[in-house]
Amino acid sequence: MNYRSLSDLNAAARELATELPDSIDLIVGIPRSGLLAANLLCLYRNQPMTDVDGLCDGRIMRSGYRYDGHREFEHVDHVLVVDDSVDTGRQMQETKSRLDEHDFPFEVSYAALYVSTHGHRHVDYWSEVVSKPRFFEWNLLHHPMLKNSCVDIDGVLCRDPTPEENDDGKNYREFIRTVDPEIVPTERVGWLVTCRLERYREDTERWLDEHGVEYDELVMMDLPSKAAREEREDHAAFKAEVYERTGATLFVESSPGQATEIAERTGKPVFCYEANQLVSPGTVARVQTKGNEYLSRFASDPVAFSMRAGQHVLSKGTDVMSLLSHRYRDD
Template sequence: MNFRNLSDLNQTILKGIHMIPRDFDLIVGVPRSGMLPANLLALYLNLPYTDLHSFINGHIYKAGERGQYFDIKQFKKVLVVDDSVSSGSAMKKCKASLVDLESQFNLEYAAIYVLPGKQNTVDYSFETVGIPRYFQWNIFNHSTLDKACFDIDGVLCVDPTPEQNDDGPKYREFLLNATPLYIPKAKIGALVTSRLEKYREETEIWLKNNGVKYDKLVMLDLPNAKARQRANNHGGHKAKEYKDTYYNLFFESELHQAIEINRITQKPVFCTQNFQMIFDSQSLAYNIKSGKYFPFLRKIALKVRDKIRG
């Protein structure tokens, strides 16, 4: 699996920005994922920018204003930016939407990440990245969430406070009215939670009310919170469902549990505590005693490994 976070995106743009000619007049982002790299490029190149639909309608963004109409003579050369190219169909649709403007502008296209063999679909590409791949900025809208497991508290909704977590009426009130956090639009494969089985009804009501679509809900079959505390096996419970199934990603809220799930399953885990992907070797970069996570150590370890293999 290939994963890129916001820092990776920024560094990739900075490393490749030299390839972009300095005679562009405007940067145009392809909604939604292309808006972030387009904005970064516009900031670094000190150029105005806008989104694809606003550009078609003659609008640009201006500091301190929602937007303004532009004189078509103001811009000649325009760079249209998306975050990635996979099959190339999305970029093809983008180009088709701009056909009527080709006589008025010199349009060129860029993508930050492209699949191997798809470099010729754009004029500028920054990095070749194979699949499967996930990006931090749109991971909750990925097309394969039906093959993923999700924790609930700390992912789909906030965690209960100590006062709410009374295994009684206050906790039931929390379950029914918890504040949503990250709600995917696509269907989730399995919800795997340490919530007790006796709270299934309340959990299902909240999921329905908040538009969460899923195939399966796996809960902890223990009598009460004290038994759950004695068992102290949250990571093991979640890993059991994830390990021997076709699921290829787990979304976990708590870093220590994410490390544990990864250790048991040897499968990647995305942690919402720090929005980082935990891979097989990353457990070596986590200090259990201090509770600190050092993702840069993994990058160093991978470089050493590649040199040895090379």
């Protein structure tokens, strides 16, 4: 499973911006997510941009994000039409067909930040080949792959209850009935998997229906009380069993600790919604191995290692140990 975040998208745009020919004068984005890719490219190249409608109507977006509203292509020789990703090429081909109907007085090229192993045939430039199966941060809960995915509820579709709300009684039932959704998937979910108890099924189903969440199956813990659930302490084990039994290809989990344990138990990828990170099987083992390696390097040359480590943190801005620090969090 391949995953790319918005941060990855930015890095891909920055790389592609340096590789594009200098002859390009205008960046054109294909709605919707292609607009984000085009915006990043035009910022890195300090060039104007527009969308496909704007190109056809003769509108260029200038500084201040205002359209000039008249034709001003006299000095444009080369236009680049951009999408965030290309797989089958259907949308790119539709865009090409539309633009071919216009007798533009300039060259038109096509690009995508990400292409599949076949998608590169539909563009002139790209930044990276990302093979399928794949998903992106900006379309995760709006992707058809949800049909074969398990998705957590608390911490993903809605916030987690506060300690006061999580009383396994009146307050908790009120939380389930009234909590606002944080995101509503626009595709049907295969399995909603939650550690909420079966006694709250009716309230949960009503909430899902009220907010338009479509799903095939709602899987809940069949235990008599919150105390019984806490005594077993098997939240991740329960979710891992469902993940394996259903044959789903992805689990979207809120808790970093549970995400790591589910991946370890099933040997399958888990997307941690809170950490915005894809957790692959063996993550903890790899982090521990790296930790031992870093300790060895530090022991041999503390000053040199500290300098290199500081430079790495500044350039990457990531903390690979975050999953370990959350591993046993029970939320």
